[in-house]
Amino acid sequence: MEAKEPEYEDIPGTTVFDAKRSRQGYHLNMFCMSLMKAENREAFKRDEKAYLAQYPMTEEQKKAVLERDWNGMLRLGGNIYYTSKLAATDGLTFQNIAAIMTGSTQEQYAKMMLEGGRNPAGNRSKKEWKRG
Amino acid sequence: MARIIAGVSTSHVPAIGAAIDRGRMQDPYWQPLFKGYERSKEWFRQAKPDVVILVYNDHASAFSLEIIPTFALGCAEEFPIADEGWGPRPVPVVKGHPDLAWHIAQSVILDEFDLTIVNKMAVDHGLTVPLSLLCGQPKEWPCPVIPLCVNVIQYPPPTGHRCYMLGKAIRRAVDSFEQDLRVVIFGTGGMSHQLQGPRAGLINKEFDARFLDKLANDPEALTRIGHVEYVREAGSEGIELVMWLIMRGALDQDAKEIYRFYHVPASNTAVGHMILENR
Numbered sequence: 001m002e003a004k005e006p007e008y009e010d011i012p013g014t015t016v017f018d019a020k021r022s023r024q025g026y027h028l029n030m031f032c033m034s035l036m037k038a039e040n041r042e043a044f045k046r047d048e049k050a051y052l053a054q055y056p057m058t059e060e061q062k063k064a065v066l067e068r069d070w071n072g073m074l075r076l077g078g079n080i081y082y083t084s085k086l087a088a089t090d091g092l093t094f095q096n097i098a099a100i101m102t103g104s105t106q107e108q109y110a111k112m113m114l115e116g117g118r119n120p121a122g123n124r125s126k127k128e129w130k131r132g
Numbered sequence: 133m134a135r136i137i138a139g140v141s142t143s144h145v146p147a148i149g150a151a152i153d154r155g156r157m158q159d160p161y162w163q164p165l166f167k168g169y170e171r172s173k174e175w176f177r178q179a180k181p182d183v184v185i186l187v188y189n190d191h192a193s194a195f196s197l198e199i200i201p202t203f204a205l206g207c208a209e210e211f212p213i214a215d216e217g218w219g220p221r222p223v224p225v226v227k228g229h230p231d232l233a234w235h236i237a238q239s240v241i242l243d244e245f246d247l248t249i250v251n252k253m254a255v256d257h258g259l260t261v262p263l264s265l266l267c268g269q270p271k272e273w274p275c276p277v278i279p280l281c282v283n284v285i286q287y288p289p290p291t292g293h294r295c296y297m298l299g300k301a302i303r304r305a306v307d308s309f310e311q312d313l314r315v316v317i318f319g320t321g322g323m324s325h326q327l328q329g330p331r332a333g334l335i336n337k338e339f340d341a342r343f344l345d346k347l348a349n350d351p352e353a354l355t356r357i358g359h360v361e362y363v364r365e366a367g368s369e370g371i372e373l374v375m376w377l378i379m380r381g382a383l384d385q386d387a388k389e390i391y392r393f394y395h396v397p398a399s400n401t402a403v404g405h406m407i408l409e410n411r
Contacts, residue, residue, distance in 0.1 A: 007360045013331030014368050018287040026197055033196045036217050071329060080328040080369075081192045081285055088217040094146070095399050098332035109333065113397040117324075117335025124364050 012129040013102075015074040025077020031055045031065070032082035035089045044089065070101050134232065134306045134313035138179060138409045139379040139387065140172070141347065142265055144188060144320045146257040147399035149221055152264050165403060168393035169265045175391065175407060176266045176274075181316040183229045184277045185236075185302065186259055187378045188320045189284045191216070193256035200286045201248035203298065206255075206279035207233040214254035223260050223269075229276035232309055236278070239305035245298050255279055262320045265405075284321065284372045292374045293355040299381020306382070319379025321372025323394075323404035324365070334367040335402045340394065343373060344406060348389035351380045369401075384410045 008016045015021065022029075031052065034040045044051040052062045064072035065086065073083050087097045099109035112118060122128045148165070151157060157166045193214035195201065210227050213220040237249050259279055267274055280302075283289055290298075299317075306315055323343065326334040343366075346353050354377060362371040380387075391407040 008363055011331075011360075011364050013329045014326065014363065015329055016287050016363060016368065017285065022197065022286055029192075029197055033192060036193075036215065041217075074328055079192075079285060084327075085192070085217050093399070094327055098327060098400050101328065102330050102332050112333055113335075113400065116337065116396055117400075117402065118326075118331065118333040120334060120336045120339075120365060123331055123334060 010126050012123060012126045017079045021077045021079075023077070025061075025079065027055045027057045028061045028065070028073065028076060028078050029082035031057065032078070032085045035085045041089050070097050134309035134311060134315055136303060136306050136315045136317055136382050136410060137181065138316050138407060139319065139383045140262070140266065140316060140405075140407050141319045141322075141376045141379055142262050142405040143322055143398065143401060143403040144258045144261040145398040145401045145403065146191075146216070146261065148403075149257045149261045149264060152269065153222055165395050165398055168395055168405065171391055172266055172393070172405065172407060173268055176316075179316060180314070181275055182313040183232055183275055183315050184263075184318060185280060185315060185382075186262065186277050186318040186320065187280045187282060187375045188258035188262070188318075189372060189375065190281050191256055191258060192285065194253045194281070197286075200283050201250075201281070202283050202290050203245070203247035204250045204253070204281040205233060205237050205247050206250050206253050206281070207237060208251050208253065211253055211255045211277075211279060213260060214256040216256055221257065221260050223264065224272050226255055226259065226263075226273060226279070227276045229278055231311070232306070232313065232315075233278045235309050236302060236305040239308060240298065240301040243301040243304065245301050250281070253279065253281070258320060262318050280378070282375050282378070284374065288359055289371055289374055291355075291359070292357055292377045295374045295377040296351065296355045296381040299378040299383075302378070303382040317379045317382045319376035321375045322366070322370060323373065323402040324367050324370040325401035326367030327369050327400055329368075331367075333400060335396055336365055336367070336370075337396065337402070339365045340402055340404055344392060344394065344404060347376060347380055347406060348387075348408065351377065354380075380408070383408055386411060
């Protein structure tokens with residue numbers, strides 16, 4: 001039987017952390033969770049590759065972490081509340097990584113929020129995002 | 133007998149906690165937000181609850197992907213402040229109310245809500261930011277707090293309808309507790325916001341305004357909002373609004389709206405706040 005794609009997959013620019021992604025991203029997210037401890041943050045900063053080797057993550061997931069590919073991590077099963085711990089290790093806030101994930105500068109993104117945020121009009125369905 | 137006198141809904145944005153802790157409440161960016169909570173603080177002082185039941189979500193602080201309880205009720209004597217990666221917030225330890233918490237646990241389980249009982253749990257900004265907004269910066273929190281932690285990170289969270297019905301079960305539990313206690317219930321999180329991906333920064337003022345109207349006057353209509361609609365209209369993290377429905381379910385149908393505040397932005401988020409009193 002072919003699985004029907006869930007309705008939420010039509011929402012553009014959005015990754016819903018469902019069962020499939022939770023299973024795919026378990027070790028990636030648990031790596032991020034480990035950064036809650038100061039000694040782990042130190043060890044990670046000292047040698048990122050060696051630290052990541054402790055976790056049975058895919059090479060693609062490790063690459064996304066090393067390159068700080070924030071959207072890539074979500075695509076590979078990362079969850080924002082976990083990847084934000086990696087961001088905090090780098091001294092970045094939620095708003096800093098949000099700007100990066102939207103392809104804006106910090107100034108552009110902060111200005112958009114001050115002006116009322118991203119309007120839902122034109123952002124509800126992938127059909128509206130043909131503009132790429 | 134114990135009774136629920138009022139409900140409070142409020143966003144729990146971590147940046148609000150950071151602004152309080154770093155003394156930035158008078159910065160031009162933050163001043164309008166904190167001004168909006170001045171009346172609420174005064175209201176809370178006068179309401180003088182004996183216990184707060186605080187519905188919130190943990191943000192990968194106490195729980196990780198190892199254990200994901202849908203509803204977890206804190207029954208401990210006290211709850212330490214979580215270190216979310218940059219040291220715990222400099223706020224008082226949260227004292228619990230084990231007598232009422234255990235009574236609620238037993239009552240709602242027999243009422244067919246099979247929640248998880250937690251005796252050891254650190255609490256993060258999801259719980260402490262709402263307390264700071266309503267209580268300011270005291271040396272001790274003014275009353276015991278019973279944390280009710282809801283999963284809204286792993287999809288799917290509980291439905292809005294289930295949350296509303298849990299609120300009603302909590303109401304029955306509180307009503308059947310023998311000690312005379314004045315209880316205020318908080319529903320936190322929301323309003324519209326999206327923290328992740330190319331659509332981050334989504335804010336839907338029309339959705340939020342309708343949600344606030346119906347929270348006061350027609351909460352059952354809100355129980356019919358499905359998960360996809362929340363994500364599409366209020367953003368991937370806007371789905372936290374289901375937690376407000378636990379609070380609302382615990383109040384009278386005709387509870388009276390006595391205060392409302394709405395402000396954009398706090399970091400990535402639309403901040404919404406309402407106080408409702410039972411008549």
